[in-house]
Amino acid sequence: MKFQLVATMAAGLEAVTARELKDMGYQTRTENGRVYFEGDERDIVRTNVWLRTADRVRIVLAEFKALSFEDVFSNVKAIPWADYMPLDAEFPVAGRAVRSKLHSEPDVQSVTKKAIVESMSETYHRHSRLPESGPKYPLEISIHNDNALMLLDTTGDSLFKRGYRVAKGPAPLKENFAAALVMLTNWRDYKPFYDPTTGSGTIAIEAALIGRNMAPGIRRSFAFEGFDFMPKNLLDDVRAEARSQEKDVDLDILAGDINQDMIEIAKVNAQEAGVLHSIEFKQLALQDFRTDKENGVIVANPPYGQRMDNIDDARKIEADMGKLYRTIPTWSKYILSGDLEFERYYGQRATKRRKLYNGALQTDLFQYWGRRPKK
Template sequence: MRYQLVATMAAGLESVTTKELKALGIQTRTENGKVYFEGDDKTIALTNVWLRSADRIKIVVGQFKALTFDALFEGVKALPWDHYLPLDAAFPVEGRAVRSQLHSEPDVQAITKKAIVEKMSAVYHRTTRLPETGATYPLEVSILKDIATLTLDTTGSSLFKRGYRIAKGEAPLKENFAAALIMLTNWHPDMPFVDPTTGSGTIAIEAALIGHNIAPGLQRQFTFENFGFFDQPVLQTVKDEAMDQADFDRELDIQASDINGDMIDMAKLNAQQAGLLHSIQFKQLAVKDFSTSKENGVIVANPPYGKRLNDQAMVRQLYAEMGQAFAPLTTWSKYILTSDMGFEKAYGSKATKRRKLYNGTIRTDLFQYWGKPNWHHDRA
C-alpha cells in the first residue's frame, strides 16, 4: 500500500527533519511544523526508526474543506476507513481546530467519530455498536483555516521517547530536540564535542548516538506494529539493517560536565541505559573551570534560562563565566540555547547567528558562535 505521510516536529526544526528524510532518499514537501512525504510500509518503519528530530509519523487518510459540521461529517464518512481499520479496531479520535469556522474541538471530535462509526458499520454490515476491543488506531482530526486533515498516528508515544532516559532533572531537554540542536551545528564525529551543562546527559547521549550512527528508534516499540494492514516482518528487516549500519567501534571524543555531582550520576545512568557509557567522558566540573588544548571542536549547551527573577542574576553570572571560559577557544564553534534575551550581553560577545526555536512552549534562541577552524595539523 502507498501512503501519504507526514512527520511532525517542533516549530523551527522543519529543515532538520527535511534533511534527515532526504538522507533516507525520501522526497518531501514542507509546511509549518510538518513535513509531508509518500511511501509504503518500509517508509513507515524507516522513518520511525531513523528520524532523530521528529515527534511522530502519521498517515494522512484524507484532506478536505469543512465549513460546516455537515461538510465535516460527509467528508470524513467518504474516506476509505476500511482500508485501515479492522472491524474490532479501537479508534480514539483527537480533535484540533485553529482559525476555522468550526472551532469547537469537542464537537469536531464527536462528529468525526460518529462519521467513522457510520462508515465502518455500513462496510462491515453492523447494526449494533462496533466492539473496539482490538488494536488501537489513534486518529486525529485537525482543522486549520477550514481545511480538515485526518491522520492515523503510526508512532505511539512520541519519538523523543528513545527508552534510555530513566533519570531526569527538573527541566530536561527532549531527546529529539537535543538531537536537532546537534544537527544544526558543524559537528562531525571525528571532532571533539563538549556539553558543559549536561544535566541528565541528553545532549551528550544524542551526540554519541549520531557519532556511532545508531538509529534512535532501535530499542523502542511503535503503534504501527499492531496495525492489521502493516506487513510485520518489514520492521524487523529495517531494525536489522539499522544494526548493520551502526559503527559501534568508532572512537568518539565526547565530554559532558555539570557543576552538580548528582546530575552527573544521573547522566551516567542514562548513558549506561543507552549502552553508551564508554563513549562519553562524564565529569563534575563548573563551567568557569573548563579549559582544553584541543582544537576545532564543538560546544553545545542548554544552560538554565533563569525564568524566575531571583535566578536571573545567577544565570547571567553563569553566562559571563561561559564567555570567559570559551573565549580562548577560537577554533571551536559554540552553540548555546536559552530563552534569556540578555544572553549576549552577559556572555560578552555577539553571536555570529541566532536561530529561533521552541523548546516545548518556551521561545528560545540558539546563539551560534562560529569558530575559525585551524586545519594546519594532521587530523587524526
Template sequence: MKTYSLIATVAAGIESLVANELKEHGYKTETENGRVRFEGNARDIAFTNLWLRTADRIKISYGEFTAKSFETLFDQTYALPWEDILPLDAEFPVSGKSVKSTLFSVPNCQRIVKKAISKRLMDYYHRRQHLPETGALYPIEVSILKDHVILSLDTTGSSLFKRGYRMDKGGAPLKENMAAALVKLTTWRPDRPLYDPTCGSGTILIEAALIGHNIAPGLNREFSAEQWTMLNPDVWPIVRQEAREAIDHDIELDIYGTDIDHRMIEIAKANAKKAGVGDSIHFKQMQLKDFTTEKEFGILISNPPYGDRLLDEEEAHEIYRQMGDIYRAMPTWSKYILTSDETFEQHYGARATKKRKLYNGALKVDYYQYWGIRKKRND
C-alpha cells in the same frame, strides 16, 4: 505495498532539519509550518519511526478536504475507505484541533468524525450495533485550519522524543529530539571533539553519540503501527534488524560532559549506558569555570540554567559571564548556547555570529552560535 501520504510532525523552527533527514534517506519532501510531507509504504513508516531524530511523530494523512458544515465533515469522512486500514475490532479514539475555521467546536468535530468512521465500518462489516473497539489502538486526529480538514492516523504512539533510554531526567529536561536538533545545527562531525559544560542528564551528548555510531534513535522502543494488521506488521522486525546491522561501534568519539551536580553526572552515566553509548562519553563533575583544554577545533554545546529554569537571573548572568571569559580563550572552538534570556550576549560579552529562534517545548529560546576559526585543510 500501498503508498500513503505521510506527515512528519515537528517543533516550530526545525522543519528544515526533518526535511533534510528525510532527503538524506531518499525521500522527496514538502515543508509546511510544523510538518514535513512525504510519501511511503508500510516499510517507510517503520523506517522513519526508527530513524528520524528531530521529528515528533509520523502520521498517515488519510483524507484532506474542505468543510464548512458538520454535514460536509460527516459525508467526506464517511466517503474514505476506513475498512482498508481499520479492522473490525480497532480502537480508534479521535482527537482534534481547529484554528480559524467555521467548524470551531473541537468536541463536535471529534464526535462527527467518530460517528462517520463508525458508520462506515458498521456498514462494511455488517454490524447493526456498536463496534467492539477491543483490538489495537489507531489514534485518529481531525485537524482543521481555515476550513481545510486533515484526517490522520498516528503511527508513532508516544512521541518520537521518547527514545527509552532516559532512566532519570533531572530538573528542566531537554527533549531528546530537540537535543538531536541542537547537535545537527552545529558543524560537529564524529571526528571532532564535543563538549557540554552543563550536561545535566546527558541528553545532548547521548544524542550526539547515537549519531556518531549511526544508532537509530527509535531502535529500543515500540510504536502504535506495529500492531496494525492492515499495515504489514512483518516489516518491523526486518527494519529493526537492518538498523542493528548499520551500527558502527568502531568509530572512536571524543565526547565530554561536565556538570556541577554530582547527582546529575551519575544520572547521565546511567542514561548513556542504557542508550548503549556509555563507553563513548566521558562524564565528570566539574564547575564550569574550571574547564581547560589543549584540544582545538572542537564544538561546545550548552543548555545552561537560565532565569526561568532552575536559577535566578543573577546566578544565570554570572554563568554567562564565566562562559564568555573562558570561551574567548578557545578561538578555534565553535560554541552553541541555548537560552531564553534575551540579554545573554550582553553578559557573555560578545555578539553571536548567528542567532536562531527555537522552541524548547512551549518556551521560546534562542540558539546563540559563535563560530570558531576554521581549520586549514591540506591541499
C-alpha cells in the same frame, strides 16, 4: 501500498527534519510544523525508527475543505476505513481547529467519530455498537484555516521517548530537541564535543548516537505494531538493518556538570542508550574547563528560567561562558537560552541566532562559529 505521510516536529525544526528525510531518499514538502513525504509500509517503519528530530509520523487519510460539519461528516465517511481498521479496532479521535469556521474541537471530534462509526457499520453490516476491543488506531482530525487533515498516527508515544532515559533531573531537554541542537552544529564524529551543563546527559547521548549512526528508535515500540495492514516482520527487519549500519568509532565527547549526582544519572542513561563508553562524564564546574584541542564544538543548555530562579545567577553563568570560551577561538559554540539579553552578558554578538521552541518555551540558539585553526 503507497501512503501520503507527514512528520511533525517542534516549531523551528522543520528544516532539520526535512534534511533528515531528504538524506533518507524522500522528496519532501514543508509547512509549519510538518514535513510531507510519500512511502509504503516499510517507509513508515524506517522513518519511525530513524528520525531523530520529529515527534510523530502520521498517515494522511484525507485532506479536504471543512467549512461546515456536513463537510467533515461526508468527507470522513468517504474514507475506506475497512482498508485500515478491523471491525474491533479501538479508534480514539483527537481534534484540533485553528483559525477555522469550525472552532469547537469537541464538536469536530464528535462529528468525525460519528462518520467513522457509520462507515464501519455499513461496511461490516453491523447494526449494534462497534466493540472497540481490539488494537488501537489513534486518529486525529486537524483543521487549520478551514483545511482539514484526517490523520492516523503510526508512532504512539512521541518519538522523543527513545526508551533510554530512566533517570532525569529538573527540566530535561526532550531527546529529539537535543538531537536537533547537535544536528544544527558543524560537529562531525572526528571533532571534539563538549556539553558543559549536561544534566541528565541528553545532549551528549544524542551526539554519541549520531556519531555512531545508531537509530534512535531501535529500542522502543510503536503504534503501527498493532495495525492489521502492517506486515509483522518489518520492524524486526528494519531493526536488524539499522544495527548493521552502526559504526564502531572512537568519539571525543566530554559531558560535564558541577553536580556529581547529575553525572551519575547521566551515566545510567548513557548505559541504557548503549553509548556509555563513547562519552567521558566528569564532575566539572563550567569555569574549570581547559583544553589544548582545536576545532571542537560546544553545545550548552545552561540553567535559565524554569531551571533557575535567580536571573542574576543565570547571567553570571552567561558571563563566565563568554570569558572562557573566547580563549578557544577555533571552537564553535552553540548555546541555548531564553534570555533575550544573552549576548550582552556573554559579551559577544552571535554569528547567528535561531529561534526555537523548547515545548511552549521560546528559546534562542546563539551560535558562535569557530575560526579555522592555523595549519
